[in-house]
Amino acid sequence: KQEVTQIPAALSVPEGENLVLNCSFTDSAIYNLQWFRQDPGKGLTSLLLIQSSQREQTSGRLNASLDKSSGRSTLYIAASQPGDSATYLCAVSLLGTGGFKTIFGAGTRLFVKA
Amino acid sequence: DTGVSQDPRHKITKRGQNVTFRCDPISEHNRLYWYRQTLGQGPEFLTYFQNEAQLEKSRLLSDRFSAERPKGSFSTLEIQRTEQGDSAMYLCASSPTIGPVLSYEQYFGPGTRLTVT
Numbered sequence: 001k002q003e004v005t006q007i008p009a010a011l012s013v014p015e016g017e018n019l020v021l022n023c024s025f026t027d028s029a030i031y032n033l034q035w036f037r038q039d040p041g042k043g044l045t046s047l048l049l050i051q052s053s054q055r056e057q058t059s060g061r062l063n064a065s066l067d068k069s070s071g072r073s074t075l076y077i078a079a080s081q082p083g084d085s086a087t088y089l090c091a092v093s094l095l096g097t098g099g100f101k102t103i104f105g106a107g108t109r110l111f112v113k114a
Numbered sequence: 115d116t117g118v119s120q121d122p123r124h125k126i127t128k129r130g131q132n133v134t135f136r137c138d139p140i141s142e143h144n145r146l147y148w149y150r151q152t153l154g155q156g157p158e159f160l161t162y163f164q165n166e167a168q169l170e171k172s173r174l175l176s177d178r179f180s181a182e183r184p185k186g187s188f189s190t191l192e193i194q195r196t197e198q199g200d201s202a203m204y205l206c207a208s209s210p211t212i213g214p215v216l217s218y219e220q221y222f223g224p225g226t227r228l229t230v231t
Binding site: 004032034036042044046091100101102103104106107 | 218
């Protein structure tokens with residue numbers, strides 16, 4: 001059974017700091033991995049999608065890496081800003097004989113202090 | 115393209131009542147997903163559709179829950195005889211399957227927050 005764990009559960013950093021959020025998954029047979037941002041009481045905003053054949057994706061100040069063999073992904077945020085404060089969710093999607101499903105971690109709550 | 119929309123955004127109902135939520139996916143997105151999210155947790159997969167066909171249902175989707183996508187466009191999620199444990203955010207997402215790469219990247223709507231009193 002695929003399980004997704006995100007560490008840390010919460011993080012508070014001063015503005016301008018570079019930071020890394022971690023995501024681990026138990027079954028390496030994933031189809032893709034997606035990082036999302038969620039603001040309180042809102043839906044999810046897609047940040048980066050990494051296909052199983054890829055090692056990393058970059059968008060602006062964000063960089064996500066994927067190591068399937070070790071079951072790990074990291075989201076690197078450069079030069080953090082107060083507007084980055086949100087919950088960051090990692091999700092892995094599986095596609096196989098069991099069908100298609102997406103499994104989320106519980107998220108990392110990030111607070112960037114001005 | 116206005117993104118995925120969901121209606122209503124908030125619903126308060128009494129235990130035992132039936133509720134129905136609607137999701138309008140991004141135009142031309144063939145796949146549509148439903149999730150449930152409780153406070154402090156990540157979304158939990160409920161079901162998904164490829165066009166009008168419901169291809170997978172989670173065991174979380176009890177007999178009181180039913181989802182439809184009759185014309186392959188919008189979808190509805192109905193909960194019958196609601197219970198307090200049904201209180202959650204219900205999220206809908208869609209993804210395209212037409213194109214050179216089947217990325218299955220999911221785009222989420224704003225969610226419907228259900229409170230059962």
